[in-house]
Amino acid sequence: MWIDCKTIAKKIEEGVRNKVERLGTSPKLVSVVGVNDPSVLSYLKSQMKKARELGISYEVVEVDGRSVLRVIEELSRRQDVHGIFIARPLPEGIDEKEVAAVLSPEKDVEGIHPRNLGLLAYEEERFPPCTAEAVVKILESCCELSGKRVTVIGRSVTVGKPLSLMLLKKGRDATVTVCHSRTLDLVNATRSSDVVVVAVGRAHFLKRDMVKENAIVIDVGINVVDGKVCGDVDPSVAEVAAVTPVPGGVGQVTTALLFEHVVKALEMSLHG
Ligand SMILES: NC(=O)c1ccc[n+]([C@@H]2O[C@H](COP(=O)([O-])OP(=O)(O)OC[C@H]3O[C@@H](n4cnc5c(N)ncnc54)[C@H](OP(=O)(O)O)[C@@H]3O)[C@@H](O)[C@H]2O)c1
Structure with a gap:
């Protein structure tokens, strides 16, 4: 099964358009x-x-x-x-x-400045990295995160690390495992998780036998194979789990959130 990210992106874009009009x-x-x-x-x-x-x-x-x-x-x-x-x-x-x-x-709409990244540790999401925020929005649209076991594969400064802090945030309350290239027994973590987020950068890295049935799988990866864009998740995973597509998944929501941050930056400059 594929998760509909287009509708999530459209909703964010509609909010942006309305706010710009109101401003x-x-x-x-x-x-x-x-x-x-x-x-x-x-x-x-x-x-x-x-x-x-x-x-x-x-x-x-x-x-x-x-x-x-x-x-x-x-x-x-x-x-x-x-x-x-x-x-x-x-x-x-x-x-x-x-x-x-x-x-x-104040203009860091991508969420890469140490101040904005550091605020995440204090549970304040002023300008969180857009991709990490996109993953959270998608997950919140399809499940209740509280109590869920989430495995994040990848520990980059713009995806894996901020995402794990955002999922841990009080109120979201996910139980998070972060994996990377030195993780031993990665499959044990993914197979026992309700949610798996893959941000590795390797085409079709996550295979069908690495997830449990009915898991939610978020594919952050963007790879080009034979001139075609594909994610980090093998398409066969969608036979047993709910998966975000690539293209038309996390990337679309990420772009919509970038524009939402631009509007927020203007609002902050007007109202402090
Ligand atoms: N959709 C979007 O909007 C969006 C935005 C940003 C990035 N992306 C895509 O997402 C992917 C990841 O991006 P990134 O910037 O986070 O990449 P990155 O900085 O290269 O990080 C990749 C992570 O994957 C881990 N990794 C590599 N091989 C592994 C393995 N065999 N097993 C477990 N973990 C492994 C690495 O571990 P180590 O730390 O140990 O090296 C690292 O933490 C890329 O395809 C990128 O194009 C998409």
Whole structure:
């Protein structure tokens, strides 16, 4: 069985559109791109289309090498810019921590700044990383998390780690196991879980015999095999569990949440 993520994304987008209308002013998102990669440019094109649909002003700034840091610093100071998105991969020699250091936490709509990540440990979700938030929204739409055993495969700073904190949050109350490449007996964890989230980056990593029947499986992965986009979950898993599709799953909800954060950033700049 496949989980319908389109409806979740549409609902978030509708909320964004309504809020922009009510605000009477258009929030502005600037995407910074530092590498000339066709798949990144195609993603930014679809981002621009979505921004237009939602009434959000949008600009792409192309940068060269280390100037990415100066540009982000300048954008962080600009009053007319409410959100800054930084396309990956970053230019060679630049790391995530350097970027976060020059980015205003108030415009950190992706949720990568240490202040916004740190707030998650205090159970405050100001700008949580969009993908982690997307997983939580999808799960909340299809089950009661409290009391559920959840296995998250992957411990990255933007997906696995923040997601585990968000699932643990009081009120959600999931019981979380985080696995990674050094985990021994991963199958034991996945097979005894009600929910499995896979954020590994390997096509068809999670197989049907690794989950229990009627589990919920969230596929975060984006891989390209023979020119086709696919997730980290083998399609046969959907014969025994409820699975989010790739494409048209977590990614769609993630994009909708990015725009929701841009509106929130504008609101915060108006009302503090
Ligand atoms: N849909 C979206 O909106 C969205 C957003 C972000 C990312 N993604 C996709 O999600 C995937 C993961 O992204 P990421 O940024 O989190 O990747 P990442 O930083 O490369 O992290 C991958 C994680 O997988 C773990 N891993 C690798 N091989 C493993 C194995 N054999 N068994 C168990 N764990 C293993 C790694 O463990 P170690 O830590 O031990 O190395 C690491 O923690 C990618 O396909 C990416 O494109 C999608």
